[in-house]
Amino acid sequence: MQTPDQHVLTQEEQAQLNQWWRAANYLSLGMLYLQDNPLMTRPLEPTDIKPRLLGHWGSDPGQNFIWAHLNRVIRREDLDMIYIAGPGHGAPATLANTYLEGTYSEVYPDRSQDAEGLRRFFHLFSFPGGVGSHCTPETPGSIHEGGELGYSLSHAFGAAFDNPDLLVAVVIGDGEAETGPAATAWHSNKFLNPARDGAVLPILHLNGYKLANPSILARIPEEELLNLFRGYGYAPHLVAGDDPGLMHEAMASALDACIAEIQAIQAAARQDHNHQRPVWPMIILRTPKGWTAPKTLDGHIIEGSWRAHQVPVLDVKTNPEHLTVLEDWFKSYHPEELFDEVGRLRDSLKALAPRGKRRMSANPHTNGGLLREPLRLPDFHDYQVRLAKPGQITIENTYVLGQYLRDVMRRNMHNFRVFGPDETASNRLQAIYEVTQKTWMAESFPVDSDGGELSPDGRVMEMLSEHTLEGWLEGYLLTGRHGLLNSYEAFVHVIDSMVNQHSKWIEKARFEVSWRAPIASLNILISSTVWRQDHNGFTHQDPGFLDVVTNKRADVVRIYLPPDANCLLSVADHCLASTDYVNIIVADKQPHLQYLTMDEAVTHCSKGIGLWPWASNDEGQVPDAVVASAGDVSTMEALAAVALLHEKLPELRVRFINVVDLFKLPPPSLHPHGMSDSDFVGLFTADRPVIFNFHGYPALIHKLIYRRPNHEYFHVHGYQEMGSINTPLQLAIENHIDRFSLAIDVIDHVPGLSIRAASVKQWLQDQQIFHLNYARTNGIDPQEIREWTYLVN
Structure with missing residues (x-):
């Protein structure tokens, strides 16, 4: 383990961090097991245990450790920070910390800061009618549903774009780090402009195992691991070990260094107008899987093993010896030191939490609809195709749309971006380049100025990874902004499951979570369609994304197939102004006959x-x-x-x-x-x-x-x-x-x-x-x- 040359924490600070960590671990464990006896005020009995033990423990202690340390720097630096939990089933950690910060009880008064509220908080986790083991929309402070792995990092960067004061701490689980979307998302640092954007602090949490196998990055040599991320363009800080005292010191030192590096990068870009791509810091945190769990059970290793991934001790209702093991595990966190006699958090524990909106669980960026400003849309009638008779003239429909989007961009240069996998011009939206260029922080050559449209200040996001683009756009929308993604029809299937997850998020947020404000709709333009693949051929012929979308809840999804340019303008204007939908627009980029005047098109599309x-x-x-x-x-x-x-x-x-x-x-x-x-x-x-x-x-x-x-x-x-x-x-x-x-x-x-x-x-x-x-x-x-x-x- 790397340790700092000098202590950065006072004894009081270390004790405070450790107390928060113990409290969060206790709450995480309680969610997995308890339906009664929340403060362990009497011996643990089988009736205190839930009838079904569901959830995941493995990444929770490490995430709780991270959250405690982030709170320390938020308070010290008055940081505007949000937290994204990448490990798939890491909700107990996020929920525990939102409860400790008080936000959870504010949003859900029945889960109050007392013994009865804590009992309900435990009982409702992974229980019918309660909350799931992922960071669902019901979770305060979350913009990321962790059930499908791979997207936390792209969501983090999407949240940071055009948010100059925001710092996004994102925890990437070591199983998640093996996914293709995560691999491409590491390149997001080539698109983050420190002069106008916020910052992302990736924290790769290596605890050695996935569900039942070792994780790859946890099993490669340290120098190879560090070089991998240096090659991605990061400056990795390694924090590794299992001794809490040493780990608190090492984490505090690494986090202080990272915050200082981020602030220096932003100052150089904003004060000295330095437009060079910076080397952003990141943290690689190595902790045991299921840290602080029992070391062994029945001769099998628990802490530091894949056996700690889910619920480590399963038969506590029927096995008295295992019930005793569980009771000792709960008591190892000393709940009597964390809560008073009526179940309120002790003042010393509350002191680490930031105040008000500085709490990561209450940061308004995590309820982005509260910050959303409606787009200033031009009058789409001004871009109409004029025709005397239907079916006589031929025009590229998406070219006309590009002129409209150009002026949407012109009017909304702080909260609107266009995303596409190297296809903005190919899909005939090139008029946008009259007002902005492609975002690019990597190396540029003189030849790039000949039609390349590359600039650190560009607002068109192009990368040949539909996964990363969709993740960026979702993070951008969920923090209160607007955007449009355009893609070739055959390959929009790459993001089937991402659109599925986002649809489910919108559905929950709209119909079951009253405190979430509406966000801008996810707008996807499908072009280069099945019927115009003269040279690409069979591989580029697949209109089946529409079938996928129709499987989603009817209140959330919309599909439009405008036959001409005027209809496309009418539909696009409607979609960009809408909230809480997934809008799919199918419009081919090749020349097509025009049929309806603008007045006719508006009437037709309205019906x-x-x-x-x-x-x-x-x-x-x-x-x-x-x-x-x-x-x-x-x-x-x-x-x-x-x-x-x-x-x-x-x-x-x-x-x-x-x-x-x-x-x-x-x-x-x-x-x-x-x-x-x-x-x-x-x-x-x-x-x-x-x-x-x-x-x-x-x-x-x-x-x-x-x-x-x-x-x-x-x-x-x-x-x-x-x-x-x-x-x-x-x-x-x-x-x-x-x-x-x-x-x-x-x-x-x-x-x-x-x-x-x-x-x-x-x-x-x-x-x-x-x-x-x-x-x-x-x-x-x-x-x-x-x-x-x-x-x-």
């Missing part, structure tokens, strides 16, 4: 679904068939199919419907945006065939409408995992979303039409063969396809 009269010829009568679409390419092909039907079968009455808001399709009992059955049947008819051309996998539409009374009349086309290096029409034909397939499906499903229109159907089939052969021979679709426009009657 979320609508009949387009100019593409329909039913003229107030019951149509023979309905053709519907959701998605830009799907809409174009559906319109082309309708045009063919109007031309070849003019007597056929066809109604055209477009869907922008995908959640208009399920009934209102399944989603709040769902339209009534009467409105649904009014649009789609009660018994006429509906040929639905969908952007994604066809089964998703059936999933959404299966309770509709006319579900059996829907015939959905969508992506069917057919693709290679294709022309656009070739790919559409292979997946049956092309104009010819749709028109054929109408002929097949309108009663009696297949016989009368046999020659038309054969012509449509011939067209498919011709265009497939043309693409294979010429490598391109015919000009009349590439330049197709909708001719309004």
Whole structure:
């Protein structure tokens, strides 16, 4: 263990730190075991023990140790600091410290600072109707749900961006440190600008084991470990051992050094205008797994072993000897020295806690909605595409969106960022670079100035790790700011589970935790979509992220498929102004036909679904068939199919419907945006065939409408995992979303039409063969396809 050259703690300070640590350990242990006898005022009995022993002990003592020392420097330096607990099941430590600081009892008065409140505090941990073993939204002071490992570090940096006075202490568990997201998140230091951002103090907590195996970083040579993090660009401070007295001294010394280094880095950047990337400090803390637990049990090592990971002693209700071991363990913390006779914390224990909002458990950044300022949004009408007739002009929809986002950024240069994996310009959002550049603190070369848009002051966050980008954005949102992430459609799947976790966080915060204020919505723009992968091919064809999102609670998720630029502007403005949602916008980056004026687009998007009269010829009568679409390419092909039907079968009455808001399709009992059955049947008819051309996998539409009374009349086309290096029409034909397939499906499903229109159907089939052969021979679709426009009657 490295020890300081001189003592940095007085005897009183060390005693105070140790007392806090013992109290937090006692509370952590009580949460695992006790439903009664919270102060151990009588001998421990089996009836005092919970019926089910759930939770994790292994990382708690180390985290409690860290929290105590952070409180010391917060008080001394008046620091604005928050704490992020990375170890997955480390909630007992966070909960214990929020209780010691008094915040928990303020938020939950029934868990008061007395014996009865403490009993309830213990009882409700990992108990039905109580709190979980992760740092869920119910946990004061938390912005991080630790159940899925790997994201604590990216969340920490996201919280620090544009928060110049904030210091984020983040504990990375040694099992968590083995994950891919954690590995890429270490590079976040290349994006943190000390002149305008806060600071992150990573604390890698190595205790040797995961659930049942050694952890990698705890088992490599010390010099290799230190060099690894030096290579990441950090200055590691090692604190290692198991003797509390020596460890308190070593931790205090390391933490003092880290705070001094951070302050020096920020002063150099802010006063001397030093824009060089600094070497930020970090701490590597080595402690025994389950520190302070019994050394052994029944001949097996407990402290310092994987056996301390969860509940170390399980059969205490039925094994009197083990009950005695547990009782001795509780008493080793001397609860009589920590609490008075009525269960209140002793004054000497309270003295270490910071005051008011300086408590990490009460810091307003951890309830970021309290700090959120609404975005100053420009008028999206100013960016409209003007058109005289629908379906005549072609424009890149996301390019138009980029002009709008440019001015959103211009108006919100302190609380809005755009995130994307090396794809901002690729997704045609390059107009943003007119007002800001890409954040970059690493080395730059002269050639980078030729279109590279790199700057320490940039506000576009690009890194080829969707995990880290999503983590940054979540941390940014959870501390009160706004943002948008754009990604290629096939690879947004990388963050499936992260979006899942964030959705669950929002759900809990909105509906079960009344004291959490609304945060800005998580906005994800999906571009470079499945239908325009002319050179990327099959690997880049996967629209299944929408299926994942529809599995989340209906009150939280929204999916929009705007067919043109004006609809995209309307949808984007709505999403950026919203709170407490996960908004998914699907908009391809390639040129697309434009259909609606801005006024028409606003009306259409407000409804979320609508009949387009100019593409329909039913003229107030019951149509023979309905053709519907959701998605830009799907809409174009559906319109082309309708045009063919109007031309070849003019007597056929066809109604055209477009869907922008995908959640208009399920009934209102399944989603709040769902339209009534009467409105649904009014649009789609009660018994006429509906040929639905969908952007994604066809089964998703059936999933959404299966309770509709006319579900059996829907015939959905969508992506069917057919693709290679294709022309656009070739790919559409292979997946049956092309104009010819749709028109054929109408002929097949309108009663009696297949016989009368046999020659038309054969012509449509011939067209498919011709265009497939043309693409294979010429490598391109015919000009009349590439330049197709909708001719309004």
